[in-house]
Amino acid sequence: MTAGAIALQAVCCVAAERTLLDIASLHIGHGERVAIVGHNGAGKSTLLRLLNGFMPATLGSVQVLGHDLSQRLPTAELRRLRRQVGQIHQGLHLVGRLTALENVLIGSLGRIGGWRSWLRCFPADEVARADAALHAVGLLARAATRADRLSGGERQKVAIARLLLQRPALILADEPTAALDPAAASEVCHLLAQAAAGATLITVVHNPTLLPVLAERVIGLKQGRVAFDLPVAAVDDLTLEVTLSYPYSEFPAVCAHPALAPVSQEAFETAAGHFGGQPAGTGRFRLASWERGTQLVLEKNPEYAGASPSHLDGVTFVIYADAAAAYAAFTAGEVQEAPLPASERENARAVRPDELYEYPLLGTYLLGFNMRAEPWRDSRELRQALNYGIDRAAIAAALTDESWEPAGNILPPGMAGGGGAPYYTEDLDRARGLLAQAGYSEGSGLPPLDLAYLDNASNRKVADEVRDQLARIDINVVPRALASSEYATLILTQQLSFFRFSWQARYPNGDDVLYPLFYSGNAGSDNLTQYASDEVDGLLEEARRRSDERARLELLQQAEVRILEDSPVIPLLYQRAARMVATTLGGYARTPLDYTRYELLFLR
Structure with missing residues (x-):
C-alpha cells in the first residue's frame, strides 16, 4: 500500500452524550476502493462526515489527504481539503433550479473562485470539460434540463459527472444508489467506479450485490466500532479469497446467498453500465430476453460446466400484477406454477390437492x-x-x-x-x-x-x-x-x-x-x-x-x-x-428461502 489517504487513531465522536464513533485504528491507502457496511445507526454516515471535515472528533487523531482534522483547520486550508474531496449523498445536493450542465460546473468552483463563481460565469474550457463529463455518463442530451426535472438515476449521473469535472483525490459516496431500481443502480455504480479511477473511493453500501464493482475491501461498522475489516481478492478465475477477522463457521452458507455470488469485473464492464439488465452467471440457465413488466425468459446455458445440467431447455417467468392474477392464469392453464393467495388456500386443499405445494x-x-x-x-x-x-x-x-x-x-x-x-x-x-x-x-x-x-x-x-x-x-x-x-x-x-x-x-x-x-x-x-x-x-x-x-x-x-x-x-x-404446481411438472421443490430448485425440474 502506498502512503495513506486516511489515518484514524483512537478516534471518538460524541454528540448529545451518545458515542457515535469509537474507532481504535483505521488506515486507507491512496487509490483504494473501500465499502462501509452496517445497520442503521452503526456510524456509517458519521464516519463520512468526519472525513470531509463536517464533524470534529471529540478525541483522537484524524488525518485526511495530509490534513490534520484533529484540530480546527484555518479556513483556507479547509477549503483546500474540500476541493480535493468529492461527495455523492443520498440527497444528491444538486440545485434543482439549475440545469444539469450548471450543476456539473459546480465541480469547478474550487478552481475558478472569485466573481466567476458568484455569477456562474465559467471559462469556455471548463464548459467544454463539463460537456465531456455529461457525455461520459450518457447525459449530454439532457444538459439544458433543470435538475428537478430529471429522474433519480439521471440526477445521480449528474453528480458523477460533477466528480469527473472536479477530479478529486478522495470520493465519499453515501448510499449513492439508495433510491434507484436494480438496473439503474448497476449503471450508476459502474460510472462511479470509472469516475474514481486513480482516486480513493469510500462508499457506504446497503446492497451487497454492488460490492464487487465498488470495493476491494469491506469495513463493517456496528455501534460506531469497526466490527470487521475484510480484504477481498480474486486469486484466480475460480477462487475468491476472503479474510475473516473472527471465527464464523456459517460463512460458507452466507456466501451461498444469491446476492453474494461473485462476478468478474470483466463481465461487469462488458455490460457497459447495464449489468442489472444483462446479468452474468455460471449456472444452468442464462438470460435470453427481458420484457419489462411482461416476462423474463431464461434459456439453457451451453457453457454450464456442472455435473448435472438442467432437464429443461428454458424457463419463462410471466409477470402479473398480484398473486390473484397469477393464480387465475394458473387455473386457466396459461402457466405451470403460480403463488396461491391465502384466501384461496382452503379451496385449493379441497378441490386441487394434487397441485397444492405448501412449505x-x-x-x-x-x-x-x-x-x-x-x-x-x-x-x-x-x-x-x-x-x-x-x-x-x-x-x-x-x-x-x-x-x-x-x-x-x-x-x-x-x-x-x-x-x-x-x-x-x-x-x-x-x-x-x-x-x-x-x-x-x-x-x-x-x-x-x-x-x-x-x-x-x-x-x-x-x-x-x-x-x-x-x-x-x-x-x-x-x-x-x-x-x-x-x-x-x-x-x-x-x-x-x-x-x-x-x-x-x-x-x-x-x-x-x-x-x-x-x-x-x-x-x-x-x-x-x-x-x-x-x-x-x-x-x-x-x-x-x-x-x-x-x-x-x-x-x-x-x-x-x-x-x-x-x-x-x-x-x-x-x-x-403455498404455490400451485401443475402435475405435468416433475421434481418440483421450493426452499424455505422461497427459491425454486429449477435444476430438479422436468416435464412429465
Whole structure:
C-alpha cells in the first residue's frame, strides 16, 4: 500500500452524550476502493462526515489527504481539503433550479473562485470539460434540463459527472444508489467506479450485490466500532479469497446467498453500465430476453460446466400484477406454477390437492419486551406469564388473508433444529400463577401495557387478539398503531417498551436468528429487546467456532432454550407459503428461502 489517504487513531465522536464513533485504528491507502457496511445507526454516515471535515472528533487523531482534522483547520486550508474531496449523498445536493450542465460546473468552483463563481460565469474550457463529463455518463442530451426535472438515476449521473469535472483525490459516496431500481443502480455504480479511477473511493453500501464493482475491501461498522475489516481478492478465475477477522463457521452458507455470488469485473464492464439488465452467471440457465413488466425468459446455458445440467431447455417467468392474477392464469392453464393467495388456500386443499405445494419460510412474528424498561426489566415471571397467556392458534386463524402457523419457539421449522415441540403453549392457570409470583395477582398493580405495532390490517388483528386474550388473565393491553417512520425511529432508539416485530432469516441456520436478535453485542441494532446473557453469548460464540454441524446445532438449540426461559420475546407465528404446481411438472421443490430448485425440474 502506498502512503495513506486516511489515518484514524483512537478516534471518538460524541454528540448529545451518545458515542457515535469509537474507532481504535483505521488506515486507507491512496487509490483504494473501500465499502462501509452496517445497520442503521452503526456510524456509517458519521464516519463520512468526519472525513470531509463536517464533524470534529471529540478525541483522537484524524488525518485526511495530509490534513490534520484533529484540530480546527484555518479556513483556507479547509477549503483546500474540500476541493480535493468529492461527495455523492443520498440527497444528491444538486440545485434543482439549475440545469444539469450548471450543476456539473459546480465541480469547478474550487478552481475558478472569485466573481466567476458568484455569477456562474465559467471559462469556455471548463464548459467544454463539463460537456465531456455529461457525455461520459450518457447525459449530454439532457444538459439544458433543470435538475428537478430529471429522474433519480439521471440526477445521480449528474453528480458523477460533477466528480469527473472536479477530479478529486478522495470520493465519499453515501448510499449513492439508495433510491434507484436494480438496473439503474448497476449503471450508476459502474460510472462511479470509472469516475474514481486513480482516486480513493469510500462508499457506504446497503446492497451487497454492488460490492464487487465498488470495493476491494469491506469495513463493517456496528455501534460506531469497526466490527470487521475484510480484504477481498480474486486469486484466480475460480477462487475468491476472503479474510475473516473472527471465527464464523456459517460463512460458507452466507456466501451461498444469491446476492453474494461473485462476478468478474470483466463481465461487469462488458455490460457497459447495464449489468442489472444483462446479468452474468455460471449456472444452468442464462438470460435470453427481458420484457419489462411482461416476462423474463431464461434459456439453457451451453457453457454450464456442472455435473448435472438442467432437464429443461428454458424457463419463462410471466409477470402479473398480484398473486390473484397469477393464480387465475394458473387455473386457466396459461402457466405451470403460480403463488396461491391465502384466501384461496382452503379451496385449493379441497378441490386441487394434487397441485397444492405448501412449505415453510424462514420468517418469525414476535412480540418483544424492552429488557431495560419497566415492568419487564427484573420480572422474568411477568414475561413468562404473557407467553403462557397467548393462544397462538387463534391468532393464526384470525389472519385469513395470510399464511401463518402457531409458533411456540423462536427458530422456524424451515431450518435445522427449528420448529420442534413448542416451549410455550396456552396455559391460563400457569399464566395466572406466574403473574402472582411477579407481584401482580389478578393484574393488581400492573399498569396498562402499550403494545406498539406498525399500522396495517394484519398487525391490527394480531394486536386486538393479544389484547383480548391477555384480558382473560386480567392484563390490560392497549394496542398502539404507529406510522412507518415513527415506528422505525422509536424501535431503533429503544423508546418502545412492548412492541411487535418480525425477523426473516437470510439462510436456513439458527445463527442467523439467534445471533442478531439476542447476542448482547447487537443491542441497539438487531437486538431490539436489549437482551443480554453471558451464557447465551458464550453458546452463540462457541457455535460460530465449531465446524462440526451437529455440535454447532446442539449449541444453538441450547441457546434457544435459555433465551426462551428468559422470555425477552413472545414467539407468535411462523410464516408459511403455498404455490400451485401443475402435475405435468416433475421434481418440483421450493426452499424455505422461497427459491425454486429449477435444476430438479422436468416435464412429465
